Amino acid sequence: MLTTLALALANAPSVAPATPLGARIDGELEALLTIRPVALLTGWTFVFALAVALAVLGPLAVRTTWRLGFDVRHRLGYAASASRVLALGMVVLGVLRPFLSQAPTLGSAVVLLGVGMATIAAPTHLRNLGAGLALIPRTRLREGDLVTVGALEGTVRDIGLLRVSLRTGAGGITHVPAVDFDRLPIVVGSRRAAVPIAVSVPVPDDLAPATLARARRELWCSPYRRAGTELEIRHEASTGEGGKGRLSVRMDTWAATSSTEVEAHLLALLGRVLPDPVGKPGSASEEGSP
Incomplete structure (x- = not known):
């Protein structure tokens, strides 16, 4: 009996021992099977919600700080960009x-495979992402600057990871791919090249505070207002009975811009905001260094 058993074991096919890499992969596959889908989805949902909140609330808090008159030099623009980078990393x-x-070897291989597929499938987005990250440490380009990118000109409204938003002279928003800031010539306007512009329009004496606040917000976001300067808006009531008051606006604009063009833009903006149509307003402009 023992002889027969020994012969059977000797004739049985031998099994090759597992290699260290194979054993590691087998162990990682078994570890992946222990991950609970519900816990995984819950964790992903929390991470995505936190990242979206950080990417949205970070720049919003910075812009609110600027509108309140703090951080005149717009140095907090780095914080807005950093919040987006942090959200992406999260x-x-x-x-x-x-x-x-659970599976560092398999996970690293999947990451490398994903990067390669993304490079092939979406090379434009990767180039824009690289250019957007390169824009963050640049000290010469900040939100509120007047820039010329190729044939486009406008005020920098937002510096994103994939694109830069410019507010054009017509008041619209143009999204420029971040890679264009590396490919095209860029001209950044001087912060000292400015002239004061003053306009006034007739308004009712009982102008609502909410309307006045809206006019201030629209004027503050005007593409013609020089970055880092104050905005002066004053409502003067009429002296006579039943007369019209006046709303006077004064702000610094870029010296390279025509004063007539700026006045027309401000009057059209006030005409949209104020309750009564703007009649034939009086306007005045001054020239000089701020």
Whole structure:
């Protein structure tokens, strides 16, 4: 009996021992099977919600600070960009962490494969992302600057990771891919090249405070207002009975811009905001260094 058993074991096919890499991959596959889908989806949802809140509320808080008159030099623009970069990093790490912690070898291979596929499928987005990250440390380009990118000109409204938003002279928003700031010639307007512009329009004596506040917000976001300067808006009531008051506006604009063009823009803006149509307003402009 023992002889027969020994012969059977000797004739049985031998099994090759597992290699260290193969054993590691087998262990990582078994570890991945222990991940609970509900916990994984819950964690991803929390990470995505936190990243979206950070990417939205960060720049919003910076713009609110600027509208309140703080940070005149717009140095907090770096904080807005940093919040977007941090949000992007949170999403990437939040998605990959459960897999990399359980299967570092397989996870690293999947990450490299994903980067290669993204390079082939969306090269434009990757180039824009690289150019957007390169724009963050630039000290000469900040939100509120007047820039010329190729044939486009406008005030920098937002510096994103993939594109830069410019408010044009017509009041619209133009989104310029970030890679264009590396490919095209860029001219950044001097912060000292400015002239004061003053306009006045007839308004009712009982102008609502909400309307006045809206006019101030629209004027503050005007593409012709020089970055880092104050805005003066004053409502003067009429002296006679049943007369019209006047709304006087004074702000600094770019010296390279025609004063007539700026006055026409301000009058059209006030005509949209004020309750009564603007009649034939009086306007005045001054020239000089601020």
